[in-house]
Amino acid sequence: xxxxxxxxxxxxxxxxxxxxxxxxxxxxxxxxxxxxxxxxxxxxxxxxxxxxxxxxxxxxxxxxxxxxxxxxxxxxxxxxxxxxxxxxxxxxxxxxxxxxxxxxxxxxxxxxxxxxxxxxxx
Amino acid sequence: xxxxxxxxxxxxxxxxxxxxxxxxxxxxxxxxxxxxxxxxxxxxxxxxxxxxxxxxxxxxxxxxxxxxxxxxxxxxxxxxxxxxxxxxxxxxxxxxxxxxxxxxxxxxxxxxxxxxxxxxxxxxxxxxxxxxxxxxxxxxxxxxxxxxxxxxxxxxxxxxxxxxxxxxxxxxxxxxxxxxxxxxxxxxxxxxxxxxxxxxxxxxxxxxxxxxxxxxxxxxxxxxxxxxxxxxxxxxxxxxxxxxxxxxxxxxxxxxxxxxxxxxxxxxxxxxxxxxxxxxxxxxxxxxxxxxxxxxxxxxxxxxxxxxxxxxxxxxxxxxxxxxxxxxxxxxxxxxxxxxxxxxxxxxxxxxxxxxxxxxxxxxxx
Numbered sequence: 001x002x003x004x005x006x007x008x009x010x011x012x013x014x015x016x017x018x019x020x021x022x023x024x025x026x027x028x029x030x031x032x033x034x035x036x037x038x039x040x041x042x043x044x045x046x047x048x049x050x051x052x053x054x055x056x057x058x059x060x061x062x063x064x065x066x067x068x069x070x071x072x073x074x075x076x077x078x079x080x081x082x083x084x085x086x087x088x089x090x091x092x093x094x095x096x097x098x099x100x101x102x103x104x105x106x107x108x109x110x111x112x113x114x115x116x117x118x119x120x121x122x
Numbered sequence: 123x124x125x126x127x128x129x130x131x132x133x134x135x136x137x138x139x140x141x142x143x144x145x146x147x148x149x150x151x152x153x154x155x156x157x158x159x160x161x162x163x164x165x166x167x168x169x170x171x172x173x174x175x176x177x178x179x180x181x182x183x184x185x186x187x188x189x190x191x192x193x194x195x196x197x198x199x200x201x202x203x204x205x206x207x208x209x210x211x212x213x214x215x216x217x218x219x220x221x222x223x224x225x226x227x228x229x230x231x232x233x234x235x236x237x238x239x240x241x242x243x244x245x246x247x248x249x250x251x252x253x254x255x256x257x258x259x260x261x262x263x264x265x266x267x268x269x270x271x272x273x274x275x276x277x278x279x280x281x282x283x284x285x286x287x288x289x290x291x292x293x294x295x296x297x298x299x300x301x302x303x304x305x306x307x308x309x310x311x312x313x314x315x316x317x318x319x320x321x322x323x324x325x326x327x328x329x330x331x332x333x334x335x336x337x338x339x340x341x342x343x344x345x346x347x348x349x350x351x352x353x354x355x356x357x358x359x360x361x362x363x364x365x366x367x368x369x370x371x372x373x374x375x376x377x378x379x380x381x382x383x384x385x386x387x388x389x390x391x392x393x394x395x396x397x398x399x400x401x402x403x404x405x406x407x408x409x410x411x412x413x414x415x416x417x418x419x420x421x422x423x424x425x426x427x428x429x430x431x432x433x434x435x436x437x438x439x440x441x442x443x444x445x446x447x448x449x450x451x452x453x454x455x456x457x458x459x460x461x462x463x464x465x466x467x468x469x470x471x472x473x474x475x476x477x478x479x480x481x482x483x484x485x486x487x488x
Binding site: 033034036037039055057058059060061062081084 | 159160345347348415437438440467
């Protein structure tokens with residue numbers, strides 16, 4: 001059974017068997033506008049909570065997406081290199097950004113659930 | 123602009139009703155995008171027609187016996203050589219030939235001119251011109267107008283359906299079709315199009331009439347920026363500044379040849395010296411390999427890693443289908459096709475010096 005968490009930086013994290021899939025929320029993609037490039041991280045990269053893991057670039061600006069916890073990247077979403085707009089059309093599905101093996105799942109415990117996040121973005 | 127009060131557009135309620143997302147620009151709260159999004163807005167303008175609220179820009183009327191003399195002092199421009207209704211791109215320069223602002227000047231009558239100035243420089247421009255006017259018999263009059271741009275291949279047809287005929291107006295000409303109105307065939311997208319300054323009440327009626335036409339939609343500042351960048355047009359504050367001059371900015375075409383030789387405009391001497399010595403750097407187009415945009419502020423290096431220049435504006439070109447940028451590189455490296463690199467967050471992105479514009483201009487030159 002997967003658990004989904006949300007951050008104040010408008011990321012979602014779906015955790016299953018110690019592996020977290022990370023993306024940005026629908027609210028975030030709407031704020032950014034049409035994405036034209038996603039700079040994806042290499043598998044094996046070690047992340048500390050708060051590190052910039054991915055850069056998403058819209059027509060107008062580049063924005064960092066941060067690691068929600070410590071861990072190691074196991075995969076990034078290769079489909080985004082040819083079709084970055086997947087993040088716009090399916091932010092919480094096919095537009096996921098990367099997967100990581102969490103060092104300590106407990107680091108996520110303070111994050112919001114979907115109901116709390118929905119309240120945050122109104 | 124944080125903490126400062128922003129100016130609000132007179133037609134702001136129309137933008138709110140259209141679902142605009144707002145942001146601060148040059149002291150104004152401006153519509154950045156509408157629900158269609160920057161990509162669709164950009165492409166719609168190139169294919170059909172876009173309506174832009176550019177009321178942040180300033181219309182300044184200059185009139186009087188010495189109006190032409192004042193402008194020939196203030197700008198590298200020969201106002202007397204302009205036919206009535208003819209427009210020209212020109213500048214305010216400082217004594218070092220640095221660009222204080224870029225402007226469009228239109229001759230309305232024998233002794234009357236309209237100056238269109240950028241939002242961010244409007245207050246300084248009016249002060250500059252007013253101070254210079256003390257030595258001349260000329261009046262400088264900033265106008266309160268709503269300013270709308272209608273751009274795109276169907277702009278003329280949309281205006282025609284709304285009862286505004288534009289047939290006799292060709293690119294870079296402007297007229298006063300009604301009291302308080304100023305309409306020119308010009309723009310900031312590279313497409314055929316019009317800019318209309320008019321009183322707020324008239325503007326509200328016109329906008330409502332225009333928007334009833336399916337061929338037209340509101341376009342925000344984000345697409346305005348990607349459109350002008352593809353068209354190779356400069357944004358003052360980014361691509362031209364008081365630290366760049368018309369020769370480095372590759373804008374000498376805007377300055378008549380005889381004025382380059384013996385003009386007495388402010389900055390003339392400094393500009394003559396820059397031209398004689400050859401500018402150290404030139405403004406060029408930069409095309410990045412791949413899909414990653416190269417943004418303003420990025421450092422440009424040569425093969426060996428030596429500094430070669432800088433990007434002043436960059437993003438993705440929705441019509442071009444690839445990243446588009448412009449910037450300054452050392453004059454020796456300014457030839458189209460020169461291979462350089464942009465340093466983006468530690469990655470070396472290959473960039474080619476590229477001719478401007480990235481998308482062909484489609485002006486109606488008559």
